[in-house]
Amino acid sequence: MSVGSSYFPERGNEGYWAEHYELTLDYRVGANRLRASAVISAFATGSLDGFTLDLADALRVTRVTVDGVPARFTHRDDKLRVAPARPLQEGTLFVVEVGYGGSPRPLPSRWGGLGWEQLTDGVIVASQPTGAPSWFPCNDRPADKSTYRMSITTGSAYTVAANGRLTSSRRAASTTTWVYEQAEPMATYLATVQIGRYQVAEIPGPVPQHLLYPLRLASRARADFARQGQMIDLFTDLFGPYPFPSYTAVVVDDDLEIPVEAQGLSIFGRNHLNGRRGEERLVAHELAHQWFGNSLTVGCWRDIWLHEGFAAYAEWLWSESSGGESADTLATRWHRKLSTLPQDFLLSDPGPRRLFDDRVYKRGALTLHALRRTLGDEPFFTLLREWTTTYQHSTTTTPHFVNLATRHSPAPLTPLFTAWLHTERLPPLSGGMS
Numbered sequence: 282m283s284v285g286s287s288y289f290p291e292r293g294n295e296g297y298w299a300e301h302y303e304l305t306l307d308y309r310v311g312a313n314r315l316r317a318s319a320v321i322s323a324f325a326t327g328s329l330d331g332f333t334l335d336l337a338d339a340l341r342v343t344r345v346t347v348d349g350v351p352a353r354f355t356h357r358d359d360k361l362r363v364a365p366a367r368p369l370q371e372g373t374l375f376v377v378e379v380g381y382g383g384s385p386r387p388l389p390s391r392w393g394g395l396g397w398e399q400l401t402d403g404v405i406v407a408s409q410p411t412g413a414p415s416w417f418p419c420n421d422r423p424a425d426k427s428t429y430r431m432s433i434t435t436g437s438a439y440t441v442a443a444n445g446r447l448t449s450s451r452r453a454a455s456t457t458t459w460v461y462e463q464a465e466p467m468a469t470y471l472a473t474v475q476i477g478r479y480q481v482a483e484i485p486g487p488v489p490q491h492l493l494y495p496l497r498l499a500s501r502a503r504a505d506f507a508r509q510g511q512m513i514d515l516f517t518d519l520f521g522p523y524p525f526p527s528y529t530a531v532v533v534d535d536d537l538e539i540p541v542e543a544q545g546l547s548i549f550g551r552n553h554l555n556g557r558r559g560e561e562r563l564v565a566h567e568l569a570h571q572w573f574g575n576s577l578t579v580g581c582w583r584d585i586w587l588h589e590g591f592a593a594y595a596e597w598l599w600s601e602s603s604g605g606e607s608a609d610t611l612a613t614r615w616h617r618k619l620s621t622l623p624q625d626f627l628l629s630d631p632g633p634r635r636l637f638d639d640r641v642y643k644r645g646a647l648t649l650h651a652l653r654r655t656l657g658d659e660p661f662f663t664l665l666r667e668w669t670t671t672y673q674h675s676t677t678t679t680p681h682f683v684n685l686a687t688r689h690s691p692a693p694l695t696p697l698f699t700a701w702l703h704t705e706r707l708p709p710l711s712g713g714m715s
């Protein structure tokens with residue numbers, strides 16, 4: 282079994298950790314042509330005669346160097362195999378540079394195409410969970426979080442958004458080069474580039490927020506994201522400080538099945554807007570992923586409830602605090618609904634097929650609600666803030682959370698967690714109460 286994940290054994294690579302990615306992308310929108318280089322700084326965890334990177338076969342590799350010296354390579358089955366001229370010593374840093382290009386396209390998955398995707402007039406990159414190799418060579422495992430610098434050159438008619446801070450945008454003739462730096466470590470699946478003919482608006486609030494949208498959707502977009510600043514205030518109160526320097530929401534001029542989170546950025550489809558905040562719960566959900574998923578990232582996909590259960594619960598917390606239904610009402614209703622659906626998975630290990638199953642999301646939220654009822658509001662939210670502080674910008678597991686929660690409870694929590702996480706049958710909502 283690969284180090285990547287027991288859910289996606291074909292992904293992730295052994296023998297090293299990536300530390301920093303420097304991606305230089307030159308992209309032509311209409312033609313969908315990419316010319317790129319990736320400079321990856323990595324740390325060898327063993328002595329290496331060779332190593333592999335994840336990269337889609339759709340892209341053609343033109344050259345590979347290791348520490349500046351040309352290296353032999355082969356590229357097939359979405360793996361780039363590199364043999365450096367000299368073996369790498371355990372415990373050393375090395376730099377691999379890959380020149381590549383072609384027409385990037387989404388990688389197939391059971392959830393449809395993932396990764397770099399051409400839109401009607403632009404690009405969306407939504408990689409969760411395994412789409413990152415569709416556009417750059419990487420160690421595609423969520424536990425390997427790295428810093429990034431991305432330089433993207435494309436036609437000046439387009440606005441480009443990516444993760445992190447925009448450090449420069451330089452226009453030369455008909456193209457503009459946008460440079461983004463992501464200083465906080467980021468999992469590969471959260472790396473993104475968004476290209477489109479977008480307007481940019483600022484949303485008032487406690488952290489800088491940008492809203493990108495096609496001109497014709499301006500009034501809808503502004504209305505539907507109007508309360509995002511208040512959401513950040515609420516979540517900061519409940520979950521602790523917003524973990525990144527800024528937040529960007531992008532509305533693409535295409536329909537999307539679901540919105541997607543990236544680090545410091547979320548992407549919505551035009552179908553998620555109606556101008557009357559009709560899908561506001563999704564705005565709250567994606568925002569909450571900045572804490573749960575992006576700052577605190579699972580090392581293995583089996584722990585997905587630590588992302589989706591928390592983001593789903595954040596929807597209920599926003600509803601409760603903004604004059605909508607209380608979390609208790611929503612929990613009761615969803616508990617009733619889940620009790621009529623098949624109870625055929627463990628929340629602690631739902632299996633790759635159910636990674637994005639709504640039952641995983643809702644049962645995760647219910648688990649948190651049951652925990653909140655057991656602990657009481659003050660200890661519960663203190664626990665959430667300690668959770669986000671302790672594991673900020675790092676990798677998390679279900680036992681990490683269970684251990685921390687246990688420290689906030691005078692009574693044993695084993696019955697509660699066994700019933701909700703490690704048993705298929707849905708427990709009563711009051712189950713495990715002290």
Ligand SMILES: [Zn+2]
Pocket residue numbers: 566570588589592
């Ligand atoms: Zn989500």
